[in-house]
Amino acid sequence: MTQPVLLVRLRSGPGIGERRRGVHLVSAPDSVPEHLTAWCGIKIAPGTADLLPEFSGMPCELCLARAPRPILPTGG
Incomplete structure (x- = not known):
């Protein structure tokens, strides 16, 4: 079973430079959380991202580096 992944980009604003506005990967939560946590570890508060x-x-890059690797079928 796989869990859906959300693509999230922080909104621009004070203290949010273009580097931080990269596309972050977030596991889709089962319920409404207090905040989202990207795979790179940043916490994303409601209303601060799209x-x-x-x-x-x-x-x-850190989200991509921490992404789970696919399990490939073995020959046989």
Whole structure:
């Protein structure tokens, strides 16, 4: 079973430079959380980010590095 992944980009604002506005990966929660936690570890408060319908823009490199690796079928 796989869990859906959300694509999240922080909104621009004070203290949010373009580097922090990369596309972060977040496991879709089962219920409404107090905040979202990206795979890179940043906490995203409600109203401070946009959900993206598809991947566009610069990915967060740490989120990508921490992404689970797919399990490939073995031959046989």
